[in-house]
Amino acid sequence: MxxxxxxxxxxxxxxxxxxxxxxxxxxxxxxxxxxxxxxxxxxxxxxxxxxxxxxxxxxxxxxxxxxxxxxxxxxxxxxxxxxxxxxxxxxxxxxxxxxxxxxxxxxxxxxxxxxxxxxxxxxxxxxxxxxxxxxxxxxxxxxxxxxxxxxxxxxxxxxxxxxxxxxxxxxxxxxxRYLGLLNAGGFTDRPVDVPLDRAPGMMHMAFGRRAFFGWGVAPDGRVWWFANPPRKWPVEPGEFTPEQWRAHLIELFEGDDLPAAAIIRATDEALGPWNTDDxxxxxxxxxxxxxxxxxxxxxxxxxxxxxxxxxxxxxxxxxxxxxxxxxxxxxxxxxxxxxxxxxxxxxxxTAGPIGSAIRDAMFPLVMKMLYRKGDPQAWIFEGREP
Known part of the structure; x- marks a missing residue:
């Protein structure tokens, strides 16, 4: 060719x-x-x-x-x-x-x-x-x-x-195919008013009570973050104003012992919402x-x-x-x-309260078992065929 x-x-x-x-x-x-x-x-x-x-x-x-x-x-x-x-x-x-x-x-x-x-x-x-x-x-x-x-x-x-x-x-x-999750993201515009793990090279992800959250600290100190609120139906264009969307995300993480709500408060614009599809x-x-x-x-x-x-x-x-x-x-x-x-x-x-409790109890044990013989995701990272 x-x-x-x-x-x-x-x-x-x-x-x-x-x-x-x-x-x-x-x-x-x-x-x-x-x-x-x-x-x-x-x-x-x-x-x-x-x-x-x-x-x-x-x-x-x-x-x-x-x-x-x-x-x-x-x-x-x-x-x-x-x-x-x-x-x-x-x-x-x-x-x-x-x-x-x-x-x-x-x-x-x-x-x-x-x-x-x-x-x-x-x-x-x-x-x-x-x-x-x-x-x-x-x-x-x-x-x-x-x-x-x-x-x-x-x-x-x-x-x-x-x-x-x-x-x-x-x-x-x-x-x-809509997967039952919305997606959001952003970058902080000012310091976050709660302690953060700033270890270099580390991404953080957390199962909140009502939504999933992930974040990492860039070399300049800004926090890059994303959120995945579960929802049974896709979001429609214009359904949220930017202010409503940001407030909705903050509300989802209130009460969690996570920096999520504080990170979003330190962000002027919460990007999204987008539907999560495959x-x-x-x-x-x-x-x-x-x-x-x-x-x-x-x-x-x-x-x-x-x-x-x-x-x-x-x-x-x-x-x-x-x-x-x-x-x-x-x-x-x-x-x-x-x-x-x-x-x-x-x-x-998207696990419910019971599923979340089971996951939290079993997750560390399951991960230890999976990694005992090496990285179970090696087939992905090494580019191998199934």
């Missing part, structure tokens, strides 16, 4: 790293992002695990340079609503060069990946939302909402959870000249901590594969296992 043109729909992590991988394999990629440049970097923060960092290096990129605006987070603590620590677990071992799992603002990651693409001469156009495509013997023609068209030898549909490319490849196919098995990943990547093919819950890393792994596999069928064989089993893993992790955040 060399010296051919690739049209990439989507300029997020999946689309940009796919462009890097295909350029490395000899293709001429061009990225088309649906949103305007200043609208495509919305969101809070994410974690790129060691398997994603290793994949970045395979693309010819230096993870330390791409993730320079982030900070290392190789360990994770789990606590209950009373503040009792239940476990400390590693987020994968370091890569051979010493790189560890890293937390970074979504906007900073996007910007770094785009700089990497620009250095290689890969064009990125904004305001280009894919509406359709037509496959022909000599190539594929892609249609955009603004009335323009582009032709290429390959279309990579990296257009996210609600992918139009996926819909066209899978008429009547699976839709995103994507069940997608029957068709590719046709002769069209292929899916990232969330368009296999959206994983944020509870997996693997969304960005799976997208980067996809890119490596796509660039290495001699055919689209080979790419699917390399990726499908692994990513579907990660989707299931993320769903299980999210389910543990």
């Amino acid at each position: 060399t010296n051919k043109r690739a049209v990439i729909a989507g300029g997020g992590v999946a689309g940009t790293v796919a462009a890097l991988a295909l350029e490395r394999a000899g293709w001429q990629p061009r990225v088309y992002e649906a949103y305007a440049e200043n609208e495509s970097e919305k969101g809070a923060w994410l974690t790129v695990a060691v398997n994603g960092l290793a994949a970045l290096r395979e693309l010819g990129e230096d993870p330390a340079e791409i993730l320079a605006a982030g900070f290392p987070t190789p360990r994770l603590t789990m606590s209950n609503a009373k503040g009792r620590r239940l476990a400390v677990v590693p987020l994968g071992g370091p890569t051979p060069d010493g790189t560890v799992t890293t937390t970074i603002k979504r906007s900073d990651l996007y910007a770094a990946l785009r700089r990497a693409a620009e250095k290689r001469g890969i064009p990125i156009e904004h305001g280009k939302r894919l509406t359709g495509f037509t496959e022909e013997p000599g190539g594929v023609t892609v249609s955009f909402q603004d009335g323009t068209h582009e032709t290429g030898d390959l279309l990579v549909g990296a257009d996210g959870l609600r992918s139009r490319t996926r819909e066209l490849l899978n008429p009547g196919g699976p839709k995103p 994507l069940p098995r997608v029957p068709v990943w590719h046709s002769e000249r069209v292929v899916l990547a990232g969330d368009a093919a296999h959206a994983v819950s944020p509870s997996s901590g693997q969304g960005a890393s799976m997208a980067i792994e996809d890119a490596v596999a796509l660039g290495r594969s001699g055919s689209l069928a080979e790419y699917e064989r390399r990726r499908r089993a692994r990513v579907e296992r990660v989707v299931a893993y993320g769903k299980r992790n999210g389910s543990s955040k």
Whole structure:
């Protein structure tokens, strides 16, 4: 697969790293992002695990340079609503060069990946939302909402959870699945008025009585945080004003022996709410000249901590594969296992009072048993197939 043109729909992590991988394999990629440049970097923060960092290096990129605006987070603590620590677990071992799992603002990651693409001469156009495509013997023609068209030898549909490319490849196919959790996040704007564990490299997560909470302290002292309130039905756009949403989150954590409420009070803007979704098995990943990547093919819950890393792994596999069928064989089993893993992790955040009591009692024992013979998550962090 060399010296051919690739049209990439989507300029997020999946689309940009796919462009890097295909350029490395000899293709001429061009990225088309649906949103305007200043609208495509919305969101809070994410974690790129060691398997994603290793994949970045395979693309010819230096993870330390791409993730320079982030900070290392190789360990994770789990606590209950009373503040009792239940476990400390590693987020994968370091890569051979010493790189560890890293937390970074979504906007900073996007910007770094785009700089990497620009250095290689890969064009990125904004305001280009894919509406359709037509496959022909000599190539594929892609249609955009603004009335323009582009032709290429390959279309990579990296257009996210609600992918139009996926819909066209899978008429009547699976839709995103709501997982019963909302998502919020933010960054503190002033000091938090309660004591915080500021140990470097540590992320903290806690099962509050009414919602799940996570936070980490950045090198500049600001606290980066997220919250997962359980809710049976999805949130609708405009359902909360920003003030109502922030107040609702504070109320959820009042009474917990956690810094959650104080952290949110120290934050002027609580981002969200967003629905937490994943994507069940997608029957068709590719046709002769069209292929899916990232969330368009296999959206994983944020509870997996693997969304960005799976997208980067996809890119490596796509660039290495001699055919689209080979790419699917390399990726499908692994990513579907990660989707299931993320769903299980999210389910543990919605336990009721009885379930929470059982979890708090059993969690330390279960974790000791699981880690007795090594890291049970090693298959994820080491990039292994099931």
